[in-house]
Amino acid sequence: MNLAIVLVVAAVLALATVLSVAVTRSLQVPGSAGLTGSIRPIDVEAFRNLINPAEDAYLRRRLPPAQFRMVRRQRLHAMAAYVQVAASNASVLVRAGQAALASGDPRVAEAAHAMVNDALLLRRNATIAIARIYLALAWPNSSFAAVRVVDRYEQLSGAAMLLGRLQNPAAPVRLAALL
Amino acid sequence: MLQAHSLLWHYLFVAPNVLLLVLAVLMWKRNLHREFPVFLVFAVATAIEQLTIYAADVIPSVGATTWWKLFWGGLLLEALVKFALIGEIFGRVFGLYSSVAKLGKVVISGVGVALVFLAATAAAYTPKNNTHWIVSGAHVLEQTIYMIECGLIVSLFVFAAYFRLRWGRAAFGITLGLGISACVHLATWALAANGGLSSRYRSYLDFPIMATYHVCVLIWFYYLLVPARKPKAPTRKDTPPPEHNLEVWNQELERLLHQ
Numbered sequence: 001m002n003l004a005i006v007l008v009v010a011a012v013l014a015l016a017t018v019l020s021v022a023v024t025r026s027l028q029v030p031g032s033a034g035l036t037g038s039i040r041p042i043d044v045e046a047f048r049n050l051i052n053p054a055e056d057a058y059l060r061r062r063l064p065p066a067q068f069r070m071v072r073r074q075r076l077h078a079m080a081a082y083v084q085v086a087a088s089n090a091s092v093l094v095r096a097g098q099a100a101l102a103s104g105d106p107r108v109a110e111a112a113h114a115m116v117n118d119a120l121l122l123r124r125n126a127t128i129a130i131a132r133i134y135l136a137l138a139w140p141n142s143s144f145a146a147v148r149v150v151d152r153y154e155q156l157s158g159a160a161m162l163l164g165r166l167q168n169p170a171a172p173v174r175l176a177a178l179l
Numbered sequence: 180m181l182q183a184h185s186l187l188w189h190y191l192f193v194a195p196n197v198l199l200l201v202l203a204v205l206m207w208k209r210n211l212h213r214e215f216p217v218f219l220v221f222a223v224a225t226a227i228e229q230l231t232i233y234a235a236d237v238i239p240s241v242g243a244t245t246w247w248k249l250f251w252g253g254l255l256l257e258a259l260v261k262f263a264l265i266g267e268i269f270g271r272v273f274g275l276y277s278s279v280a281k282l283g284k285v286v287i288s289g290v291g292v293a294l295v296f297l298a299a300t301a302a303a304y305t306p307k308n309n310t311h312w313i314v315s316g317a318h319v320l321e322q323t324i325y326m327i328e329c330g331l332i333v334s335l336f337v338f339a340a341y342f343r344l345r346w347g348r349a350a351f352g353i354t355l356g357l358g359i360s361a362c363v364h365l366a367t368w369a370l371a372a373n374g375g376l377s378s379r380y381r382s383y384l385d386f387p388i389m390a391t392y393h394v395c396v397l398i399w400f401y402y403l404l405v406p407a408r409k410p411k412a413p414t415r416k417d418t419p420p421p422e423h424n425l426e427v428w429n430q431e432l433e434r435l436l437h438q
Contacts, residue, residue: 003304007369014333015362021336022355091343098345120342121278
């Protein structure tokens with residue numbers, strides 16, 4: 001009987017998940033209306049400084065070990081915040097790109113597909129990066145690099161810029177400009 | 180009314196399967212079978228299998244052992260087709276994007292292996308609820324198949340939701356129907372296999388299973404045959420956001436991109 005209860009509870013939870021996804025999907029507004037407004041700007045340069053291994057090495061040399069660990073943890077928290085915003089922006093771009101996929105213009109559709117691919121890759125890398133950051137928080141002395149996330153973010157900005165240009169030649173790169 | 184061989188029981192056993200065959204014919208006529216060939220196979224195979232089991236149930240000359248053998252055969256065939264269908268849906272949702280296709284395969288394979296292990300463990304702990312192995316074995320097999328199916332479908336939904344991937348209307352409808360059906364089947368077969376219910380109470384479980392299946396067939400009808408509403412024409416809302424410091428940002432990004 002205990003196994004029956006466990007399986008029934010699991011089935012109810014699974015059903016709730018499936019139905020919540022269905023409801024969320026039906027509530028989603030088709031198209032990219034209002035999506036660009038939910039993109040949060042990121043200071044890429046500041047993030048690059050934050051993840052620069054040379055800066056970490058400098059801090060390691062200059063600070064006592066206990067203080068270094070404290071500073072390193074603060075930097076890792078800031079890094080996680082940046083990556084989470086990048087991941088969230090990537091999600092917005094996935095939706096914007098998928099809305100543009102239906103475009104009759106093959107150039108727009110192609111650019112949208114490329115952007116969605118890049119955004120998905122960024123989201124995947126951001127997920128891995130966040131996991132690594134939290135792991136590094138446990139061991140602040142370990143070395144960590146999120147360079148791939150930055151590189152991917154820049155590539156994504158390029159893809160968004162191209163899509164923006166193709167969709168609206170008069171007002172280019174608005175979406176990308178927010179990234 | 181809620182008894183085997185009542186009018187409702189006959190209706191719920193036959194109607195969804197006839198509807199599923201009608202759906203298969205309509206899919207063929209509308210060339211939808213090219214888009215979802217495995218779903219077409221699933222619709223035809225499941226409907227024929229269920230109607231065969233129904234016929235075997237109502238024909239007096241068919242013995243209990245023959246009926247259970249037919250049930251086992253149908254169950255195994257249905258499971259094979261369903262897992263192939265999940266593979267087809269996976270390909271349609273994730274196959275378009277190379278960046279997540281590989282990760283998706285790894286995740287789904289990993290989840291699949293874990294589910295097989297869990298389902299096998301649950302089967303090992305399931306008590307034998309009938310003196311005839313062919314009956315208790317069928318209950319355990321149902322529970323095992325629906326555990327794996329349910330887990331795979333939920334993983335598909337969660338993975339797609341995490342990456343904000345937009346489902347095609349038909350793929351979404353098929354998966355939604357499969358998911359609802361798998362969850363209800365899992366709960367009811369878990370009760371049948373582990374609940375220690377008497378055969379009278381166990382026969383009540385047929386009704387939620389058959390009614391849910393009927394609802395799922397109607398869901399497939401809706402998503403596969405009713406065209407989606409066209410999105411509204413672009414409005415001013417679709418235009419980009421206010422132009423605050425856009426030029427500065429653009430310059431910065433251009434500089435970064437050309438480094």
